[in-house]
Amino acid sequence: MSELQSIEAALAALLKDVTPVQAENLPCEKAGRRVLADEVIARLDVPPFDNSAMDGYALHHDDAGKRLPIAQRIAAGIQAQPLARGTCARIFTGAPLPPGADCVVMQEKVEVIDDEASLPSQVPESNNVRHRGSDVTAGGVLLERGQRLDAAALGHLASQGIVEVSVRRRPRVALLTSGDEIVEPGQPLAAGQIYNSNRPMLRDLLERFGAEIAFIATMPDDADGTRAMLALAAEQVDVVVTTGGVSVGEEDHVKAAIEAIGRLDLWRLALKPGKPLALGRLSASDGREVRFVGLPGNPVSSFVAAWLFLRPLMGALLACPSLASMPTLPARAAFSTRTGPRRHYMRVQLNMEPGGITAHAFPDQGSGVLSSCVNADALAAIPADSHIKEGDSINCLWLRVD
Ligand SMILES: Nc1nc2c(c(=O)[nH]1)N[C@H]1C(S)=C(S)[C@@H](COP(=O)(O)OP(=O)(O)OC[C@H]3O[C@@H](n4cnc5c(N)ncnc54)[C@H](O)[C@@H]3O)O[C@H]1N2
C-alpha cells in the first residue's frame, strides 16, 4: 500500500498558480457577499460634523453647574446657530453641535424650569459629542481590497454616498455528481438506489464560498458521454467539481475522461473522512486552464473536503484572505478518541461554558452519516496517531463564512 499524502501538499498543488477572476462593477445594492477587487478610499469624514450622541442640552463646559437660558432648539438635520457663552441649546441625537458648544448633557441629568436649564456641576469637554471624522477620515482607506462585503461593509459604503463598487466576478463552477445508484429527490427510488444528497449540499457550500453554479448535471454512465460532458462543462466554468468515483473501484469513467482531456493527480490523503481526492486541470478551447476537483462520494467526506479544499480555492480565485483560510478556535474536548495514520476532522458542536469553549462530538463519526454534519459548528482537527482524552485542548475549524 502506498504512503498517505499530506493535506497541506494536496492543498498546495490545488492552489498552485491560481489567478484571481476578473473584476466587474456592480451597484452596491447587488454587491452583498461579493469581494472587493480594489480598496475603497473614503470621500467624506464620518460623522461629517460634530454632533450630539444624546437627547439633551449643549453648552460650553465652562458653563457647567449654572442655570442657563435655552437659546435655541436643534433637531437632527437642521443647521445650528452659534451658541453664546452663558446660554445652552436644546439638542437631539445626531443634531449638529452649535459653534461655541463643546459638550452635551443628557436630558435625564437636567432640570428645566421656565425655559432655563439647571446643569450638573462637572461636565467634561467633549462629553456626549461625536466628533467629525472620528469614525472615518476622508482620504483614508475605507475598505481593503479582498474585503467580503458583509452587512457592516455595505453600510460603510452607503455612509460615503457610494453607489457602485469594483468586485470580483463570482467564480463559475460546474457541479457534477456520479453513480448509477444516485437518484434526484422527487423521483421514485428503486431497490439499491439512494437520493442525491451531495448535489444540494455542495451547491449551498459553494455558493456560500462565493461561487456561481453555472453548470449542474449528473454524469452519464458511459465513457464517451462523461468525456463530452466534462469538456462541455470546462468551456463554461473556472472550476469543475465532481463527487464520487475517486476511490479504487472500477465503475467509473471520470478518471479516464479527465486523463483523456486534461491532467489528473489522484491523492490518498492522511485525512479522515476524505482520503481519496482527485485534482486535475482541463483545457478549454480558448486555452483557459480549468481546475478539476474530484471529491469522494461519501457525503460526509465530500462535506469535509469541500471545507478543506473548495473554500481555499474560492478564496484564492476571489483573492479574499478571509475565505482563503478557516477561522480556528481552541476548545476542550468533551469526548475521548484515538486516531490512526489519518488526521480526523470530527464534526462537533461548540458550547460556551464557564471554563471556555467545549467541543461535543456527534456520536457516530462515520463517513456516510450526514447527521453528524447537520448543526455541526466546527471540524475538530484531531492529529494523526494521537489519543485525545476528555478535557484535552483541541483545535477546531469553525464552519463559518462571513
Ligand atoms: N477498497 C477500497 N474501497 C474504498 C476505499 C479504499 O481506499 N479502498 N476508500 C473508501 C473511502 S475512504 C471513500 S471516501 C469512498 C470514496 O468513494 P468514491 O469517491 O469512489 O465514491 P463512490 O464509490 O461513488 O461512492 C461512495 C459512497 O457515497 C455514496 N454517494 C456517492 N455520490 C453520492 C451522492 N451524490 N449523494 C449521496 N451519496 C452519494 C455512494 O452511494 C457510496 O455509498 O470509497 C471507499 N471505498
Ligand code: MOO
Ligand atoms: O475517508 Mo472516506 O473519505 O472514509 O469517507
